[in-house]
Each structure stands twice: as C-alpha cells, then as structure tokens.
Amino acid sequence: MILLRDFKYFVKILFTVFFIFFQIPSIFAQNQKVADSLVKIYQQNNLTNSEKLELLRNLSFNEVTNLQLSMQYADELIALSKLEKNNLYLYRGYYQKGNKNRLTGNLNKALNDFFNGGKAAIKAKSIKGEGTSYMAIADVYSVMGNSTNAEIYYEKSIQLLRKANDPISLASALLNAGDEYSKNKKFALALSYFKEAGVIFEKINYSSGTAYTLGNIGMVYAKTGKSDLAKPYITKAIKILEDVEDYYAISDYLVYMSDIYLTQNNWPAALRYAKRSLKLAQDYGLKEQISNSNLKISELYKKANNPEESFKYYKNHIAYRDSITNLKAVQQMADIRTNYEVSQKQIEVDLLEKDAEIQKLKDKKQQNIIYASGISLLLVLVITIGFYRRYKFVKKTNSIIEEEKNRSNNLLLNILPEETAVELKKNGKVEAKKFDSVTVLFADFEGFTKYSEKLSPEKLVESIDFYFSKFDTIMEKYNLEKIKTVGDCYMCAGGLPFPTQDHAHKIVLAALEIAEFVEASKNVTTENQTRFEIRIGINTGPLVAGVVGIKKFSYDIWGDTVNIASRMESNSEAGKINISEFTYNIIKNDFDCQYRGEFEVKNKGMMKMYFVTALLIPIKKYSSTNELVLNETEKF
Numbered sequence: 221m222i223l224l225r226d227f228k229y230f231v232k233i234l235f236t237v238f239f240i241f242f243q244i245p246s247i248f249a250q251n252q253k254v255a256d257s258l259v260k261i262y263q264q265n266n267l268t269n270s271e272k273l274e275l276l277r278n279l280s281f282n283e284v285t286n287l288q289l290s291m292q293y294a295d296e297l298i299a300l301s302k303l304e305k306n307n308l309y310l311y312r313g314y315y316q317k318g319n320k321n322r323l324t325g326n327l328n329k330a331l332n333d334f335f336n337g338g339k340a341a342i343k344a345k346s347i348k349g350e351g352t353s354y355m356a357i358a359d360v361y362s363v364m365g366n367s368t369n370a371e372i373y374y375e376k377s378i379q380l381l382r383k384a385n386d387p388i389s390l391a392s393a394l395l396n397a398g399d400e401y402s403k404n405k406k407f408a409l410a411l412s413y414f415k416e417a418g419v420i421f422e423k424i425n426y427s428s429g430t431a432y433t434l435g436n437i438g439m440v441y442a443k444t445g446k447s448d449l450a451k452p453y454i455t456k457a458i459k460i461l462e463d464v465e466d467y468y469a470i471s472d473y474l475v476y477m478s479d480i481y482l483t484q485n486n487w488p489a490a491l492r493y494a495k496r497s498l499k500l501a502q503d504y505g506l507k508e509q510i511s512n513s514n515l516k517i518s519e520l521y522k523k524a525n526n527p528e529e530s531f532k533y534y535k536n537h538i539a540y541r542d543s544i545t546n547l548k549a550v551q552q553m554a555d556i557r558t559n560y561e562v563s564q565k566q567i568e569v570d571l572l573e574k575d576a577e578i579q580k581l582k583d584k585k586q587q588n589i590i591y592a593s594g595i596s597l598l599l600v601l602v603i604t605i606g607f608y609r610r611y612k613f614v615k616k617t618n619s620i621i622e623e624e625k626n627r628s629n630n631l632l633l634n635i636l637p638e639e640t641a642v643e644l645k646k647n648g649k650v651e652a653k654k655f656d657s658v659t660v661l662f663a664d665f666e667g668f669t670k671y672s673e674k675l676s677p678e679k680l681v682e683s684i685d686f687y688f689s690k691f692d693t694i695m696e697k698y699n700l701e702k703i704k705t706v707g708d709c710y711m712c713a714g715g716l717p718f719p720t721q722d723h724a725h726k727i728v729l730a731a732l733e734i735a736e737f738v739e740a741s742k743n744v745t746t747e748n749q750t751r752f753e754i755r756i757g758i759n760t761g762p763l764v765a766g767v768v769g770i771k772k773f774s775y776d777i778w779g780d781t782v783n784i785a786s787r788m789e790s791n792s793e794a795g796k797i798n799i800s801e802f803t804y805n806i807i808k809n810d811f812d813c814q815y816r817g818e819f820e821v822k823n824k825g826m827m828k829m830y831f832v833t834a835l836l837i838p839i840k841k842y843s844s845t846n847e848l849v850l851n852e853t854e855k856f
Contacts, residue, residue, distance in 0.1 A: 250827060258282065263766070265654055273300060282317040291320045304663035307344035311337045311353070318356060323622040331360050348389060355393045362400050370400050391420035395433060407440050414440070431460035435473055442839040447480045454480075456555060461781075471501045471509035475516050482520070492522050511540035585610065652766030658715040658805060659727040659760040660782050662789035663691070663734060665752040668708040677749060683710055685748040687738065694733050698726040703777055708752075716765050724760050726807040728832055731756050731797045757789025758832075760802040780824075782846045791829060812836050 261267070271524055278295035283290035297313035314337030321330035332424050336357045341349030374397035383388040398413035414437045423428035438453030454473050461470045474497035481490040482567035494516045501509035514537035521530035589603055589610075665687075671680065691710050695702045700723075703711045712724030712730070738754045763779035784800055792798035804813055814836040818826040 237623075248255055260652055262762075269307070273297060273304065273306060274748070276300065277309065277312050277316065280313075280320075287320050287324055291317055294320065301340075307340045308346055310344065311340035311344060311349045315349075315353065315356065316374075322356075322360060322513065327360050327364055331357060334360065345584055345647075347380050348384040348386050351384055351386075351393070352389055353378045354380065354390070357456065358400070359535045361402075362396075362685075367400065367404050371397070371404075374400060387420045388426075391417045391424075391429060394420070395429070395436070399436060402436065402440050404444070407444050410440055411437060427460050427464050428466060431466070431469070434460070435469070436560040440477060442476070442480050447484055449761070450480055451477065467500055467504045468506060468509065470514065471506055472496045474500065475509075475512060478516055478520070484524075485746060487520065487524060491517065494520060511537050514540065572817070604651045608754050651766050653717075654762065655716050655719060656758060656762050656765050657719070657723070658713050658763050658765075658777070658781065659758060659784035660713045660763070660777070661711070661727050661731055662786050663710040663731075664755050664758045664789050665708040666755055666794045667753065671752070672751055675695075679750065683752070683799075684748065687741070687754075690737050691734055694730050697733075698730045700726055700730055700774075703775065713765075716777075723812060724758075725802055727758055727809050728797070728799070728803070728811055729801070731758060732835065735795060735797060742773060749853055753794035755789055755794060756797045757785055757787070757799075758797065758803050759785035760786050760806060761801040784821070784824065784827070787824070787827075788829065791821070793831075797832040799830050801830070804828075805832045810836055825840060 224657060250679055258275060262279060276293050278288050280293035280297060283293060294313050294317035298310060298317065301307070301310035301313055307327045314333045316335030318330045320339060321327075321333060334353050337351055338353035338357070339653035354377035358370045358377060361367075361373065363371035374393065377393045378390065378397060381393055384390075394413045394417035398410045398417065401407075401413065414433050416432060418433035418437070421433060434453045435457035438450040438457065441447070441450035441453065450827060454477055458470050458473050458477075461467075461473070472535045474493050476492040478490045481487075481493060489646045494513055498510065498517060500506075500511035501513055514533045518530045518537060520532035520635035521527075521533065564772070589606060665684070667681075675683075688710060691712075692702060695712055698714070700712050700714045701716055703713055705711070710726075714720070714730075720726075735756060737756065738752070742751050760783055761779075761784070762783040763777050765775070767775055785801075788798045788800055798816075799807075799813070807813075813831050814831040816829045816831060818828050821827045850851055
C-alpha cells in the first residue's frame with residue numbers, strides 16, 4: 221500500500237508555514253510576484269524601524285524561486301531585529317530562516333532556528349509565536365523519524381495555541397499531530413485530533429484544510445480495516461479538492477481509494493480508480509504521480525495474472541521515475557556551471573576591497589613620513605631612502621592591481637551589461653530601471669523531457685552547450701543582451717541597458733539566425749551530442765531591469781512583457797518564430813509574417829499571433845550608433 225510520505229510531508233509544511241499570520245493565506249498567495257514588487261521598495265532603502273522589519277519579513281516569506289535569497293532576507297531581518305531589540309520580529313526572522321533550511325533539507329539547522337525563534341517569542345510574550353515554533357520543531361522531528369520528540373512538541377504547541385485564541389494555528393497543529401499519531405498507530409488519538417481540526421476548518425470556511433482532514437480520517441479508517449467508513453470520507457475530500465483544483469492531492473487519494481477496493485477484492489473498481497489517478501496526473505503533468513499510478517496499475521494487472529499489461533505499465537513507471545531523477549541531475553550540473561560563472565564576480569568584489577585597503581595603507585604611510593620629516597631634519601636621509609623604496613613598492617603593487625582589475629573587469633562584463641557593471645562598482649548596488657520599449661526572446665528545445673529520459677545528463681548538457689554557445693555568438697553580433705538560461709530555455713532581450721530604436725528588428729534577425737542554425741545542425745552530428753527542434757517566442761513592451769543578489773549578482777528583467785514573450789514561445793511550433801501583435805506592428809514592413817489568428821493566453825485572454833517566415837529587406841550596414849540601416853530598394 222502506498223503511504224504517501226512525500227504528500228504528507230508537503231501537507232505538514234503547508235499548514236505550519238502558512239498559518240503563522242492572522243489571516244488564512246492560500247498556498248498560491250506565497251508567490252514571486254509579491255516578492256518582486258516588494259524588492260523595488262527594498263532597493264529604495266527609505267524605510268526604517270518596524271516598517272523595514274515588516275518589509276523584510278514579507279520578502280523572505282514570498283521569495284519562493286530563490287531560497288538562498290529568501291534566507292538572506294531572513295538573516296537581515298534577524299540582524300536588524302537584534303539591533304532594534306524587537307523580539308517579536310526576531311522570532312519571525314528565525315521562523316522564516318528555519319522554514320527555508322527545512323525546505324533545503326538542512327534539518328539540524330532548521331531545528332536550531334526554530335528553538336531560537338521560540339526563545340525570542342517567549343521574551344516577546346507571544347504565546348502564538350511560542351506555540352507555532354514548537355509546532356515547527358515537532359514537524360522537523362517527525363521528518364527525522366524521532367516520533368517521541370515530535371509528539372512531545374506537538375502537545376506543547378497545542379496547549380499553548382489553545383490559550384492564544386488562534387483557531388487557525390490550532391487547527392494546523394491538530395492536523396499535523398494527528399498525522400504523527402496515525403503514523404505511530406495511535407488511531408483513536410489521531411481521529412480525535414483530525415475531527416477537532418475539521419470542525420475549526422469548517423467554521424473558518426477553509427476548503428483545503430477541510431479536505432485534508434477528511435482525507436486523513438478516511439485513511440485512518442482504511443488502516444484500521446474499516447473500508448466502508450473510509451470511502452465516503454476520501455470521496456468527499458476528493459470532491460472538495462476538485463473544486464479548489466488541488467490535483468496533486470486528488471491523484472494520491474485516488475490511488476489510496478484503489479488500495480481500499482483492492483482489500484475488498486473489488487478488482488474492477490480498484491483498476492478504475494488507479495486509471496483515473498493516472499489520467500489526472502497526465503492531464504496536469506504531475507510526473508511523480510504518473511510514476512506512482514503506473515506502478516499501482518502494474519501491481520493490479522499482476523494480481524489479475526495479466527503479465528503483458530503489468531509489464532507495460534511497469535515500464536512506464538520506470539521511465540517516469542528515471543526521467544525525474546535524470547532531470548534533477550541535469551539541473552544540478554547546470555547549477556554547477558552557473559555557480560562557476562557567477563562566482564567570478566566575487567573576485568571583483570575582493571579586489572575592490574583589497575584596493576581600498578592598500579590605498580588606506582599608502583595614505584597612512586605618507587602621513588607618517590610627513591610627520592617624521594617635521595620632527596627631525598636628521599631623518600632626511602632615512603626618509604629619502606624610504607621614499608625610494610616606497611616608490612618601487614607602490615609602482616610594483618599598482619601594476620599588479622591594474623592587471624588584476626582588468627582581468628576581473630572582463631569577468632564582470634561577462635555577467636552584467638557594461639553600464640550595470642560600472643554602476644555596481646561605483647555605488648555598490650544597482651537601482652532597478654524601467655524601460656518603455658524592450659523586445660524579449662524566449663527559445664526552448666522541443667522534446668527535451670523525452671530525450672532526458674533516454675540520455676545521460678552529461679550528454680544532454682554537452683548538447684545544450686553546443687547550441688547555447690552559438691546563440692551567445694549571435695547575441696554579440698547584434699549587440700543584444702543575454703539575460704539567462706534556465707535548463708533548456710534561452711532568454712535574451714534587445715533595447716537595454718541602452719534604449720535603441722531598432723531592438724525589435726535585431727531580435728527578429730537573431731531569431732531567424734537561431735532557427736537557421738538549429739535546422740542546419742540536424743545534418744551535423746557527433747557521438748556525444750543530440751539534435752533538437754526549437755520553439756521561439758518574441759514580444760515587445762515595457763519592463764523593469766535590475767540586478768538581484770547580494771554576494772552573487774545576476775542581471776534580470778520583470779514585467780508582463782516578459783510573461784507574454786514566454787507565452788509566445790509556449791504557443792509556437794517546432795522550427796517557428798511566434799511573435800505578438802505588439803512586435804508585429806513594429807517589424808511588419810521589413811519581415812514577411814503569417815497571421816495565425818487569436819489564441820487564449822493565460823491571464824491575458826485572447827491575443828493575436830504571427831509566424832515570422834522571412835526578411836523582406838536585407839541589412840545593408842550598421843550605422844555609427846550601431847543601429848541597423850536597411851536598404852529600402854532591394855528585396856529577396
């Protein structure tokens with residue numbers, strides 16, 4: 221029987237992290253958009269005292285795509301809270317840091333953070349803070365497999381939260397404690413806590429919480445052999461989760477229902493629920509659930525003495541299981557490469573600090589020499605000799621520093637645009653800038669997931685590097701800005717950091733060269749490389765650009781323009797360049813475009829799209845300002 225360990229751990233994190241505040245935030249309310257909007261306020265650095273503490277707490281909570289950055293916000297919150305002697309926000313800072321350490325697997329560090337948070341909550345006289353800290357400690361002990369300590373801290377948490385008059389946090393503690401007791405086969409106590417949590421969730425009308433308590437009650441009944449009682453609870457949980465579109469949980473509960481019917485020797489019903497779980501997982505791209513559902517169907521056919529069907533589904537299970545493992549390996553290798561490139565920026569920071577220290581040392585030496593010469597004329601000879609030696613030392617040192625600075629400048633310019641790098645060196649930070657018109661390109665390899673199931677991570681990374689190296693050359697040719705690569709996705713932009721008039725034309729020209737190169741490369745293969753089809757999407761409009769990070773810097777862009785460009789790519793076809801109506805209106809006189817019609821775009825409604833097929837007016841030359849000059853008489 222599948223125990224759904226990963227699913228239960230997910231639920232524990234959900235109900236511990238998201239009930240620290242006074243309202244009921246949905247899991248989808250913790251998102252990057254909120255963090256990105258708050259970063260602008262953070263970069264202005266105009267807030268003080270409690271306002272800045274609250275800003276840092278919100279930044280750490282809502283930063284979900286970069287856990288390291290979220291932890292940096294938490295560390296800054298902790299440091300500022302200590303300086304302000306604000307124990308309430310000190311508890312919140314440790315709580316956020318503990319959650320990030322738990323999500324990254326650093327359980328011992330997470331425990332230490334939650335214990336420190338509990339101490340700060342006691343000093344702040346926050347019963348709720350102390351109770352939620354104990355709940356988080358219990359969750360970590362549960363994941364570690366230390367059930368004794370987990371149960372002790374769940375009980376401490378529940379006792380405190382009953383006094384705090386905070387039904388939301390109390391319900392989450394009851395739910396997590398009930399799960400621990402169920403795991404330890406203390407079913408009566410588990411049912412008691414689940415039912416109490418369910419009553420609270422119904423009162424506050426929190427559908428997901430109600431669904432999870434119903435599902436957990438059903439699983440307790442199933443474990444105790446009361447399948448007839450289990451089925452209506454799990455069925456009702458599935459119905460609620462369908463209404464809130466929580467398909468991850470539905471897929472797992474359907475597999476659990478399959479197990480229940482199998483214990484009742486109702487093989488057709490068991491198979492029907494397992495196949496329903498598989499279809500749901502396939503419809504919404506839930507790879508882990510696809511793997512688990514295939515395994516369950518394979519087991520059912522094996523029990524039915526149908527080895528051919530059993531083997532077919534088992535192969536699908538293995539394929540998706542290996543695909544998940546392989547993709548994680550590819551991402552790890554890509555992360556290593558990215559970390560190497562970005563780490564070169566640290567060299568620049570270290571050299572700048574060293575330069576400042578040497579300059580300070582030089583000034584101090586000069587002052588000492590002047591003072592010494594004024595005290596006694598007898599030291600003139602000694603001072604003269606000292607100046608001579610100092611001159612040789614400074615000359616040699618300056619030569620070394622200049623050489624190292626030139627080398628590090630080159631490394632810095634490989635990471636950031638020149639204007640951005642100069643601003644970073646001058647001010648120590650980069651202000652985010654708004655651009656009225658920028659063209660953004662997304663390129664993505666079609667069928668990459670399919671290939672990743674069959675090829676080694678090394679071969680995939682080498683193949684992607686073959687393409688990305690050529691793309692970089694094309695970006696340099698048209699003076700465009702490469703933003704970043706994420707897995708098999710390549711992102712670039714034109715019209716920044718210096719605004720230009722021809723960025724849309726340059727981006728489309730670059731896209732045509734990329735498509736041509738990818739098509740031509742199909743005829744040139746090597747032993748360690750694989751060839752792909754590529755989809756390209758382009759959009760033009762306003763956006764915000766800036767540098768993220770404190771120690772390791774990254775130039776990035778944000779806004780609807782970027783999101784629409786991504787949607788253009790996902791709605792494109794293999795070998796095609798799909799552009800939005802905004803870009804089309806700019807380049808339509810210079811390029812042959814095919815109108816595709818209107819397509820549904822997530823959060824944007826219907827949007828017109830076009831395929832770029834050819835260049836109507838060839839490039840004649842570049843002007844002195846590096847802008848394209850087109851020959852208006854020549855045509856292909």
